[in-house]
Amino acid sequence: MSDNAPKKVGFFSRLAAGLRRSSSGIAESVTAVFTKKKLDAATLEELEDALIAADLGANTAMRVTERLAKDRFDKEVTDEEVKEALAETIAETLTPLEAPLDIGASVKPEVVLFVGVNGSGKTTTLGKIAARLKAEGRSCLLVAGDTFRAAAVEQIAVWGERSGLPVEKRDLGADSAGLAYDAVQRARRESLDAVLIDTAGRLQNRTELMDELRKIVRVLAKLDETAPHRVILVLDGTVGSNALSQAEAFLEAARVTGLIMTKLDGTAKGGALVQVAEKFALPIHAIGIGEGIDDLQPFNANAFARAIAGLEEA
Ligand SMILES: Nc1nc2c(ncn2[C@@H]2O[C@H](COP(=O)(O)OP(=O)(O)OP(=O)(O)O)[C@@H](O)[C@H]2O)c(=O)[nH]1
Numbered sequence: 001m002s003d004n005a006p007k008k009v010g011f012f013s014r015l016a017a018g019l020r021r022s023s024s025g026i027a028e029s030v031t032a033v034f035t036k037k038k039l040d041a042a043t044l045e046e047l048e049d050a051l052i053a054a055d056l057g058a059n060t061a062m063r064v065t066e067r068l069a070k071d072r073f074d075k076e077v078t079d080e081e082v083k084e085a086l087a088e089t090i091a092e093t094l095t096p097l098e099a100p101l102d103i104g105a106s107v108k109p110e111v112v113l114f115v116g117v118n119g120s121g122k123t124t125t126l127g128k129i130a131a132r133l134k135a136e137g138r139s140c141l142l143v144a145g146d147t148f149r150a151a152a153v154e155q156i157a158v159w160g161e162r163s164g165l166p167v168e169k170r171d172l173g174a175d176s177a178g179l180a181y182d183a184v185q186r187a188r189r190e191s192l193d194a195v196l197i198d199t200a201g202r203l204q205n206r207t208e209l210m211d212e213l214r215k216i217v218r219v220l221a222k223l224d225e226t227a228p229h230r231v232i233l234v235l236d237g238t239v240g241s242n243a244l245s246q247a248e249a250f251l252e253a254a255r256v257t258g259l260i261m262t263k264l265d266g267t268a269k270g271g272a273l274v275q276v277a278e279k280f281a282l283p284i285h286a287i288g289i290g291e292g293i294d295d296l297q298p299f300n301a302n303a304f305a306r307a308i309a310g311l312e313e314a
Pocket residue numbers: 116117118119120121122123124125146149152199200201202262263264265266287288289290291295
């Protein structure tokens with residue numbers, strides 16, 4: 001137990017530092033509304049507006065104000081109490097969705113597809129997960145399924161080299177569904193634990209590219225009707241509420257099974273994770289709070305809720 005204590009402190013403080021831009025935006029809104037005011041209807045409305053403006057979504061904002069109204073109406077409240085109510089509400093939403101990844105533990109090879117819009121962090125996230133799997137003694141094949149961009153293929157190759165993991169790639173412009181199919185066959189031959197497939201970034205309104213994604217899913221299911229076993233949607237935390245339409249489109253096209261939100265270190269809009277979670281109830285595997293390998297953290301709902309509300313660790 002004592003061995004774990006310092007690690008836990010480090011984890012939370014890095015998370016809090018990563019989320020600082022989001023949490024300070026929220027803290028400013030809360031402080032602007034509450035300077036030891038009595039909690040009346042007008043203050044509650046102002047608070048609700050401030051939380052919506054912080055990208056937390058109307059539903060969460062309403063639940064926070066209802067919670068406060070129930071216990072504290074007509075009494076004095078401090079901004080600390082508001083933040084506690086906020087953290088508790090966010091944790092209630094997110095705790096059931098906490099889903100740490102355990103790739104390659106049950107199915108072998110576990111086929112995992114990474115999807116998302118351009119630049120959301122798919123390739124980097126895949127590389128970080130591969131490095132972690134390797135460190136845990138699991139074998140995996142990295143698949144450079146973004147056959148449109150030479151830089152993406154190169155990026156996967158670098159992650160493979162760095163982690164000493166095999167990479168399946170093709171010439172630029174090759175059919176990514178065929179590549180994914182061949183990769184799964186190779187992983188079977190080589191008895192690997194997992195196949196991690198990168199895909200090209202695509203905007204959710206580009207029908208032909210979404211169709212290509214459907215094709216990859218269809219082709220994988222030909223080899224094994226339970227594949228892909230996971231479809232991880234990588235969302236860029238800086239896009240705020242736009243993440244909702246992205247999640248909707250990718251859920252429809254590719255049966256997304258879980259999500260990872262990246263770049264929460266560079267955004268004031270991290271509250272959007274709560275909105276997406278609330279609307280789609282998608283398992284949340286991890287969050288990215290920086291570009292380093294250790295900056296992809298397994299998702300911890302309580303820690304996230306306290307950090308984004310600008311509170312200390314519980
Ligand atoms: N600050 C920060 N940067 C990140 C994080 N995750 C990824 N990035 C950076 O975001 C940029 C885009 O990441 P990629 O992994 O190339 O994104 P992609 O989704 O594969 O991009 P496309 O192939 O264009 O679709 C890179 O510069 C990454 O280093 C994160 O959690 N925090």
